[in-house]
Amino acid sequence: MKLNENGVDHSKIPNSYVPFRNGIMLAIAGAVAEKESAIGIAIGVVEDDSSGYPDCREEFISTFEKSLYLGTKAGNIKIFRPLVNLQKSQIVSEAIKLKVPLYLTWSCYQQENKACGVCDSCRLRLNGFKIAGEKDPILYIN
Ligand SMILES: [Zn+2]
Known part of the structure; x- marks a missing residue:
């Protein structure tokens, strides 16, 4: 370190x-x-x-x-x-409570049509949805 x-x-x-x-x-x-x-x-x-x-x-x-x-x-x-x-999961939960159109949000650093699901930003996003117990509404390659 x-x-x-x-x-x-x-x-x-x-x-x-x-x-x-x-x-x-x-x-x-x-x-x-x-x-x-x-x-x-x-x-x-x-x-x-x-x-x-x-x-x-x-x-x-x-x-x-x-x-x-x-x-x-x-x-x-x-x-x-x-x-x-x-935490990301708290942000997801709050966004859903506030009816934020999360399908219009984007985090991926690698792709523009479908998210890659593997870059740091995708992994953090997916983990936030997972911990919040919610499904991410955007499209992923895999
Ligand atoms: Zn990505």
């Missing part, structure tokens, strides 16, 4: 990691939010059972929120992250 000084285990970061993706999206969204005088932005990161992506951690999001406070004229843009401390 190779931890960097921030406590991130680099050996657990999968090759599907996109360098600083959430940081880039939060920076752009923060700029738009300031221009539009919005009170905040939202992101659907999940820390507990995500793949170990460093930019899905509560610590990263809260630190980025401080950067938005310090780096914007508005100084009051919040980052809403309602899923960050939930």
